[in-house]
Amino acid sequence: MTEGASRRVATTSPEPAGGAKGQPIFAAEGVVKRFGGIRAVDGATMSVGEGSITALIGPNGAGKTTFFNVITGFYRSDGGRATFRGKPVLGRPPYSIARLGMVRTFQITKALVGMPVIDNMMLAAPNQPGERLANVVFRPGATRRREREVREQALELLEVFNLTKLADDYAGTLSGGQRKLLELSRALMARPRFLLLDEPMAGINPTLGRRLLDHMQRLRAEEGVTFLFVEHDMEVVMNHSDRVVVMAEGRVIADGEPHHVRKDQAVIDAYLGATA
């Protein structure tokens, strides 16, 4: 826990509402992704303020998930630039982006179903010497110490998300909502500075959703974690984000505070299908 405490001190105190005005932790410029003749992402430009909770919205097929996949390295981009804390991320493999502190979750949860919940959690922790074969054999002491540490952190996080009693169950036995929580807490095990959540609220009951949103607020306040999340529930977007980015047809068509975006004509047109 000492590590967590020192981290809290080290991070600049985030301003809850003014997060959008903070230094951008992430910036994308003219990002393009083509599939054959289709430009799924067509020059998307946006930035995310450090310590903000930014919502990414847009009609189906707007390119939100594709954009996620490009900036996290899962798709190769066909143009544009993106930086995380000043470091270019396009062209980096996904694992390397995750190690920078930019961690994502998936729209369709990727619980590692054939592994226990606790192993799902422990997997995600960074800096594990035991992940190298040579260390397992030649540095058993350091490996075991870190393993204990990681297990403790994992159990603490599971406690926070009320998953403790499921720790030894296979992740495949969890309900859809529990898997969403597991995926979020697992992503947190990776100690992210910037968390990208693809429809974290989809398919979970309102009580769990509520808890998830509370956690996001708390993590932002306590640890200065920045969030970018794709969401379709407008009530959630309006009440829980301090900035909204709107995508349509592969481009960013609006970017601003929730109540401004709501009145934006381009946004209304995009959602209602009016031709520009």
Add this chain to the structure above:
Amino acid sequence: MTELLPVLPLAVDLEAFASLGFWTGVGILAGTYTIFALGLQVNVGFTGIFNFGQAGFMAIGAYSMAILVTDADLSFWLAMPIAILITMAFGLLVGLPALRLRTDYLAIATIAAAEALRLFALNARDLTGGAQGIFGFDSEWDDASDAILNGLESLGWSNPETLFPLFLVVWAVAILLMFALTFLQKSAWGRVLRAVREDEDAARALGKNAFAYKLQSLAIAAALGAIAGFFLALNLRFIIPDEFLPIFTFLGYAVLILGGLGSYFGVAAGAIVFWTIFEGLRFLELPFDEVQIRALQFIVLGLVLILLMAFRPQGMFGKRQEMVLGD
């Protein structure tokens, strides 16, 4: 026993099963295949990569060792570690392009690599002796074997089975490897391997270099294939390309499925059951000729696998939950 025989539908001579020679032979084969299929377990059971070229790794290991001993006059004991390294290097060479392929394509690529290798061995006569194969690489092993036999005799076993030392050594190595692999599997390294098996993208999203782990997994399988190749060579006393046909990889899969995915000790159980059935059929006095017995071996094996799939799909030691859980 003899009174029982007439009531059996077939005249079955169970005497063979009481002989130590039979069990020594079965034991050597089972031990060799345990090591062979441990490699498949690392790949298929724990990493989710479908390596169908294990017989190829076995070939590289056995041939490298034999060539180093007979052509380069290297000591047999030194040739083995070098052969393991050569085989691992070959595994990486195959893996670098092939592991970028999805499961089924990877299977095709690996089986092709193994077959290319076998055909090379068949045709590169100057190096491999072609269809004639290689002999005379095992004199140093014979000395060691004699020493073990003398030891057994001094322990009071008069006239021990000549192949018994090989039986002892192959199982000592197999058991050691099972413990070593189980130990590695319980580490954070093993956890990443399993995560790659479950969902490669999830592992990558959490900062794990999935490709590097798949390469390591394949290199380890290659090393195990090479070690199995040494024992195969010592058991036969010669090596020929026909010993490395793709069928041997498939038999390895039969061992793996019998024992169950995700258990290193299951592999040993699978190999013992497999070879007891497979070799046992040859020693039953059935009214068939040799060719028919050969066919019968596969019929019975097929039947066993079908029954296993019907009643215990996870194999003897596999975890049912890991198998049935899915999205």
